[in-house]
Amino acid sequence: MGPKDQPEPLGLIAGWGNYPILIAQKAHEMGIPVICLGIRGMAKRADFDPYVHKYYWTRAAALHRPIYCFKKEKIRRYVMAGKVHKKIMFSRFRFLTLLPDLRMIRFWYSRRLNNADDTLTLGIAKEFEKEGLHLESALQICPELLVDPGILTEGGLDPKYQDDIAFGWQLARELGRLDIGQSVMVRERAVLALEAIEGTDEAIRRAGQLCHHKKFVVVKIAKPNQDMRIDVPTIGPSTIQTMQQSGGKILAIEAKKTIFIDQEETVRLANRAGITIVALHDAEVMQWYENLVASLAKAS
Numbered sequence: 001m002g003p004k005d006q007p008e009p010l011g012l013i014a015g016w017g018n019y020p021i022l023i024a025q026k027a028h029e030m031g032i033p034v035i036c037l038g039i040r041g042m043a044k045r046a047d048f049d050p051y052v053h054k055y056y057w058t059r060a061a062a063l064h065r066p067i068y069c070f071k072k073e074k075i076r077r078y079v080m081a082g083k084v085h086k087k088i089m090f091s092r093f094r095f096l097t098l099l100p101d102l103r104m105i106r107f108w109y110s111r112r113l114n115n116a117d118d119t120l121t122l123g124i125a126k127e128f129e130k131e132g133l134h135l136e137s138a139l140q141i142c143p144e145l146l147v148d149p150g151i152l153t154e155g156g157l158d159p160k161y162q163d164d165i166a167f168g169w170q171l172a173r174e175l176g177r178l179d180i181g182q183s184v185m186v187r188e189r190a191v192l193a194l195e196a197i198e199g200t201d202e203a204i205r206r207a208g209q210l211c212h213h214k215k216f217v218v219v220k221i222a223k224p225n226q227d228m229r230i231d232v233p234t235i236g237p238s239t240i241q242t243m244q245q246s247g248g249k250i251l252a253i254e255a256k257k258t259i260f261i262d263q264e265e266t267v268r269l270a271n272r273a274g275i276t277i278v279a280l281h282d283a284e285v286m287q288w289y290e291n292l293v294a295s296l297a298k299a300s
Contacts, residue, residue: 009033009053010141011070011078011133016042018261019234020081022145023138024051030141035073037066039084060084061098063107063124067131078128079138080230086117086197103127116179118223121230137229139259149255152263152277153270157250161217164189165252165280166288168219173282176223182233185248187216201242208246215249221282222257235277236261237269244273255279 014020028051168186181195185207192207
């Protein structure tokens with residue numbers, strides 16, 4: 001195979017977790033050279049070295065370096081994968097901790113409506129776009145990570161939790177529409193916690209504390225008109241471990257719009273903990289919600 005026949009290299013901006021590692025591994029298997037930019041403090045080089053052509057580190061608050069590295073390696077398309085811990089944005093002495101470069105400082109203080117997840121991420125993607133770097137969905141590499149519909153754990157779904165799922169789902173849709181978070185924790189049609197900048201695991205822990213670790217429902221779904229290039233809902237072993245520690249009983253996720261990492265291990269942990277994982281389509285759950293509203297109206 002001559003140089004002209006080589007696959008075009010792919011840029012990968014890697015955050016925390018197994019998701020970016022799986023992307024690098026799959027691209028390697030497909031013969032796609034990967035240039036990885038690992039976010040310091042979140043990605044570990046040793047996890048990527050077997051699968052990537054080159055590895056660079058970058059800071060979460062850097063804009064010039066990742067653009068420079070990608071252009072140096074003649075990257076035209078790149079993907080983002082892995083969690084970026086956004087609460088560091090408001091840490092004490094954040095400028096000393098994050099050390100933003102001049103381009104990031106200019107971006108941060110540019111005029112925009114808010115600093116919500118999509119606003120920030122898509123704004124940064126526009127800065128890359130100005131340099132000829134095009135953001136794509138990492139799921140083009142690993143579409144099999146999107147969860148199929150159905151009850152994924154042993155046993156069925158106890159009907160007594162259906163109303164809580166429907167109620168939480170409706171709230172999670174609105175939470176996503178406002179670009180605040182993806183997860184809602186519910187018990188007996190009362191909201192225990194809403195996910196914001198702290199992330200799903202911390203919100204689950206807060207819910208457990210508020211209901212004294214009694215059984216509750218976790219709903220995690222995609223935003224309406226979800227941009228599948230960024231911030232796609234993701235679950236994995238850590239989600240189940242946090243639920244077990246906190247008293248979560250049901251995990252309801254959106255089929256074909258949720259990334260399921262290490263599914264076999266996650267399901268094994270859930271079965272052992274007595275946690276039900278169910279993947280549902282939006283239309284199905286919204287029918288549940290309409291039925292709930294109708295039954296309550298009839299009862300009154």
